[in-house]
Amino acid sequence: MPMLGSSASTLPRPKPCLESYARSQAVKSNRRPNLSSKSAQSPPCSKIRDYPLAISTALYQGEPVAAIVAESPSLAEDAAELIQVEYESLEPVLDAEQALEDKSILHQEMGTNKVWNGVFEYGDVDKSFQEAAYVVHIDRLHFHRFSSTPLENNVVIAEWNPKDDHIYYSCNNSFPSFAIQFLAAHLTVHIDRIRVQTADIGGSFGIKITNYPQMAVCALASKKSGGRPIKWVETRSEHMTSSAHGNERTFRDTRVALDKDGVITAIASRHIDDCGAYPRYEPLGCVIWSQVFPGVYQFKNARIDFTQAVTNKCPVGPNRGYSRMQHLWFLERVVDICAHEIGIPADEMRLRNYIQPEEFPYTTPNGCVYDSGNYPKMLEIAKQLIGWDGWKKKQAELRKEGRLIGIGIGTTLDSGTNNFGQSQIVNPGAPFSGNSQGANCKLDIYGEVVVAVGSCPQGQGHETTAAQVVADVLSISPDLISVRTGFDTERNVHTGFSGTYASQFAVSGLSAVHGAAQKLKTEMKRLAAFVLETKEDDLEFSTGAQGPEVRANSTGKSINYWGLANIVNVNSAVLPPELHEITLNCRYIWRAPFKVPDKQKKYGNLTLTYASQLHIAVVEVDRETFIPKILDYVAVDDCGTVINPPIVEGQVYGATAHGIGAALLENCVYDAVGNMLTSTFSDYTPITALNMPTVRYGHIETPSPHSYSGAKGMGEGGAAPIHTISAALQDALFSNGIIIEDSFNNADTLFRAVVGREIYQADKLVKLDRRV
Amino acid sequence: MPETIERVPIKLKVNGKSRAVSVEPRTLLVELLREGLDLTGTHVGCDTTYCGACTVLMNGAAVKSCTIYAVQADDAEIVTVEGLEIDGQLHPIQKAFGESYGLQCGYCTPGLLLSTYQLLSSNKQPNDKEIRKAIAGNTCRCTGYQNIFKAIRLAAQNTKGT
Ligand code: FES
Numbered sequence: 001m002p003m004l005g006s007s008a009s010t011l012p013r014p015k016p017c018l019e020s021y022a023r024s025q026a027v028k029s030n031r032r033p034n035l036s037s038k039s040a041q042s043p044p045c046s047k048i049r050d051y052p053l054a055i056s057t058a059l060y061q062g063e064p065v066a067a068i069v070a071e072s073p074s075l076a077e078d079a080a081e082l083i084q085v086e087y088e089s090l091e092p093v094l095d096a097e098q099a100l101e102d103k104s105i106l107h108q109e110m111g112t113n114k115v116w117n118g119v120f121e122y123g124d125v126d127k128s129f130q131e132a133a134y135v136v137h138i139d140r141l142h143f144h145r146f147s148s149t150p151l152e153n154n155v156v157i158a159e160w161n162p163k164d165d166h167i168y169y170s171c172n173n174s175f176p177s178f179a180i181q182f183l184a185a186h187l188t189v190h191i192d193r194i195r196v197q198t199a200d201i202g203g204s205f206g207i208k209i210t211n212y213p214q215m216a217v218c219a220l221a222s223k224k225s226g227g228r229p230i231k232w233v234e235t236r237s238e239h240m241t242s243s244a245h246g247n248e249r250t251f252r253d254t255r256v257a258l259d260k261d262g263v264i265t266a267i268a269s270r271h272i273d274d275c276g277a278y279p280r281y282e283p284l285g286c287v288i289w290s291q292v293f294p295g296v297y298q299f300k301n302a303r304i305d306f307t308q309a310v311t312n313k314c315p316v317g318p319n320r321g322y323s324r325m326q327h328l329w330f331l332e333r334v335v336d337i338c339a340h341e342i343g344i345p346a347d348e349m350r351l352r353n354y355i356q357p358e359e360f361p362y363t364t365p366n367g368c369v370y371d372s373g374n375y376p377k378m379l380e381i382a383k384q385l386i387g388w389d390g391w392k393k394k395q396a397e398l399r400k401e402g403r404l405i406g407i408g409i410g411t412t413l414d415s416g417t418n419n420f421g422q423s424q425i426v427n428p429g430a431p432f433s434g435n436s437q438g439a440n441c442k443l444d445i446y447g448e449v450v451v452a453v454g455s456c457p458q459g460q461g462h463e464t465t466a467a468q469v470v471a472d473v474l475s476i477s478p479d480l481i482s483v484r485t486g487f488d489t490e491r492n493v494h495t496g497f498s499g500t501y502a503s504q505f506a507v508s509g510l511s512a513v514h515g516a517a518q519k520l521k522t523e524m525k526r527l528a529a530f531v532l533e534t535k536e537d538d539l540e541f542s543t544g545a546q547g548p549e550v551r552a553n554s555t556g557k558s559i560n561y562w563g564l565a566n567i568v569n570v571n572s573a574v575l576p577p578e579l580h581e582i583t584l585n586c587r588y589i590w591r592a593p594f595k596v597p598d599k600q601k602k603y604g605n606l607t608l609t610y611a612s613q614l615h616i617a618v619v620e621v622d623r624e625t626f627i628p629k630i631l632d633y634v635a636v637d638d639c640g641t642v643i644n645p646p647i648v649e650g651q652v653y654g655a656t657a658h659g660i661g662a663a664l665l666e667n668c669v670y671d672a673v674g675n676m677l678t679s680t681f682s683d684y685t686p687i688t689a690l691n692m693p694t695v696r697y698g699h700i701e702t703p704s705p706h707s708y709s710g711a712k713g714m715g716e717g718g719a720a721p722i723h724t725i726s727a728a729l730q731d732a733l734f735s736n737g738i739i740i741e742d743s744f745n746n747a748d749t750l751f752r753a754v755v756g757r758e759i760y761q762a763d764k765l766v767k768l769d770r771r772v
Numbered sequence: 773m774p775e776t777i778e779r780v781p782i783k784l785k786v787n788g789k790s791r792a793v794s795v796e797p798r799t800l801l802v803e804l805l806r807e808g809l810d811l812t813g814t815h816v817g818c819d820t821t822y823c824g825a826c827t828v829l830m831n832g833a834a835v836k837s838c839t840i841y842a843v844q845a846d847d848a849e850i851v852t853v854e855g856l857e858i859d860g861q862l863h864p865i866q867k868a869f870g871e872s873y874g875l876q877c878g879y880c881t882p883g884l885l886l887s888t889y890q891l892l893s894s895n896k897q898p899n900d901k902e903i904r905k906a907i908a909g910n911t912c913r914c915t916g917y918q919n920i921f922k923a924i925r926l927a928a929q930n931t932k933g934t
């Protein structure tokens with residue numbers, strides 16, 4: 001199969017002089033697909049022309065400028081070497097705050113680097129500050145750029161059949177129903193002409209949602225080749241430099257009002273988000289964070305001025321914990337810093353500020369409804385698990401020896417099942433709202449139970465849990481159920497929201513499966529009642545000598561699934577007309593009970609379920625090397641009713657590893673001119689078995705009233721370790737006059753803070769205004 | 773770049789079967805296995821000898837096949853994940869990974885199975901530190917390693933005395 005290779009820009013913002021080379025042969029058609037979308041983006045960023053290959057100016061290192069089709073990857077690489085591009089270097093913009101000065105503009109057609117700005121204001125902020133007993137000012141906090149880097153890179157095979165303009169994709173995109181909405185518009189083909197299939201996917205963590213630019217190039221290359229299938233296998237360096245990173249965010253001029261007991265009454269702050277060179281899934285992140293507006297805390301008054309800017313870095317994508325983790329990290333930093341400033345222990349500070357268990361369902365200041373939770377209980381369990389008192393004692397002793405030991409708490413939320421209506425808060429014209437998922441449950445001709453879902457799992461156990469749900473409905477063993485996962489447009493079970501993302505399968509996917517199974521059961525009952533000449537309420541679903549069956553309690557007569565399927569599919573003359581509507585092939589679309597949020601007030605329920613995580617870490621900063629080392633770690637989780645405990649536990653461990661990696665090892669670093677310095681795994685250093693601590697796991701269950709099973713989505717884990725490790729490092733270093741200003745910390749940053757005194761200096765960053 | 777690319781004949785044994793192939797000198801072992809021999813269970817995650825998704829056994833030692841030229845495997849005996857099963861049954865190490873939820877997406881798993889295989893061939897009862905060290909070159913992005921540690925402990929138990 002011909003392979004696609006690409007030549008990527010090697011300088012930030014290079015201007016190709018040999019334009020004819022730089023333009024891809026594949027896209028040299030009259031229809032150059034522009035990937036920005038009027039429906040996804042509002043002015044001014046809808047003016048951006050986002051081509052899958054750069055046209056005249058490349059905006060970040062790694063941006064593809066040419067595509068080559070060859071018979072093998074090595075030949076494609078040889079050919080790529082023949083492409084000579086002379087770049088003229090322009091002034092790079094690498095910091096979002098600097099970008100907002102608009103001195104060097106990335107997208108001339110937009111005329112500014114500002115993608116979006118909006119103020120989220122609730123309650124009476126000014127009054128709260130007037131009445132505050134304490135006001136804490138925090139000058140700057142910064143959440144770094146990282147990516148959860150799935151182990152399998154992006155892969156696309158595209159085949160554009162010239163006879164009927166049908167495009168077939170086999171790929172690992174993890175939100176295909178979204179991708180086809182972009183692709184159909186920009187390849188100007190009917191959406192029904194695009195078939196997307198996914199098989200097993202080697203991890204995504206949201207990063208594979210945005211590989212549709214490459215999907216577009218492959219399709220066009222196939223078209224140009226007369227319909228041959230074209231395959232693109234991303235290299236790791238391509239992945240690191242040009243697939244997607246998580247959003248980077250800077251928090252400026254934060255002011256926190258507290259009462260005399262240390263209860264936070266208001267927060268005012270300015271947040272600046274960096275979305276890289278092109279807003280692709282963005283500016284959605286400008287509102288997604290507000291799903292967890294107050295985090296786990298009770299404060300009612302807040303004003304957050306939120307701005308997003310483009311910079312000469314890789315575009316961002318919805319990385320695990322998307323947009324919420326940045327905000328939750330910010331809130332946890334605020335809580336720890338305020339606690340320290342006014343002299344309240346970190347655990348006590350949280351207990352005074354948590355939303356209390358009896359307050360659920362709890363409506364946040366911006367109208368989100370937290371379904372259930374018990375944060376104080378989770379704290380209690382986590383403290384027990386880690387041996388809080390013991391560690392406190394040990395910490396005090398070791399501190400006397402000069403050792404830098406910190407104990408940190410991170411409380412966080414994993415909001416699942418989005419209300420896509422929130423997109424209208426950033427783009428009033430967006431034609432999206434609600435959320436839905438489709439499933440199909442049928443008895444096939446020989447009576448096999450087959451379930452299909454519109455998700456594309458990457459090891460989250462969709463097959464297992466979907467089988468469990470259907471088995472429960474039909475009272476049979478899960479082993480008897482075939483689950484068809486992996487997305488396929490031609491299975492006709494998807495909606496425009498189908499895919500695997502945003503912590504929602506347990507709610508949206510399984511609700512769809514449950515609905516389809518119920519529908520099937522209802523039909524089976526009607527049919528069995530006819531065949532067994534009894535009433536529906538006389539019937540029992542069970543497994544007999546001839547496999548799964550429906551039995552009449554009154555007569556003991558039964559019919560197995562083969563018998564039922566036989567009548568409907570190949571023996572239909574025995575069916576009376578009133579039963580002709582029975583198909584035993586039941587499609588069900590589950591729809592989340594959402595309303596469109598109030599766009600002006602930025603008010604409404606944005607997510608259906610709120611799983612919570614409470615982590616505690618004990619961390620030591622080595623006095624000689626400044627290497628931070630985790631001495632102990634516990635993770636307590638609450639995702640409502642647990643459908644499959646080992647799967648939940650596995651997700652918790654996985655998300656914990658991502659968070660620990662992000663906090664201590666994984667950082668997308670750019671130099672002063674925009675070269676990415678971490679473009680291989682050897683430089684980026686994803687967490688390994690050697691630096692992953694043993695995690696002790698605990699959990700509670702507060703069933704969600706918002707899902708049929710009481711379960712909540714929980715795949716993202718709220719990035720709890722990032723908050724927790726920052727808190728532990730903070731605890732270790734408060735007495736050294738240090739404020740943990742950044743979410744990423746390693747020996748270098750800690751050395752520069754503690755010894756060099758260059759960064760993180762508390763006297764420059766934090767000010768307490770004490771009014772009592 | 774030369775007009776025609778030279779090819780080198782090599783012989784090797786893969787999963788017990790003798791193979792004679794001719795490869796370009798630059799062909800990596802992983803490319804030969806995946807593209808040439810259709811053994812796609814061996815994966816590529818990084819190309820820089822970090823992730824171990826490409827781990828295979830070469831003459832009994834776990835090696836990263838993305839960092840070995842196919843010509844270096846001339847006369848070698850290679851075992852890939854496809855060669856682990858015994859009489860159509862999953863190898864006890866594979867079973868242990870399944871039972872312990874030691875995989876999610878499974879992309880890292882073939883490499884981890886072979887690193888585990890090598891570990892347990894020389895150390896029947898590895899302690900936690902030895903387990904961590906043995907798989908330090910195998911990146912898993914999904915599981916957070918905890919269940920992989922469990923799987924390897926279980927595999928050690930199940931293969932004791934074999
Ligand atoms: S692909 Fe060989 S080590 Fe990563």
Ligand code: FES
Nearest residue numbers: 876880912913914
């Ligand atoms: S299970 Fe996905 S990388 Fe290990």
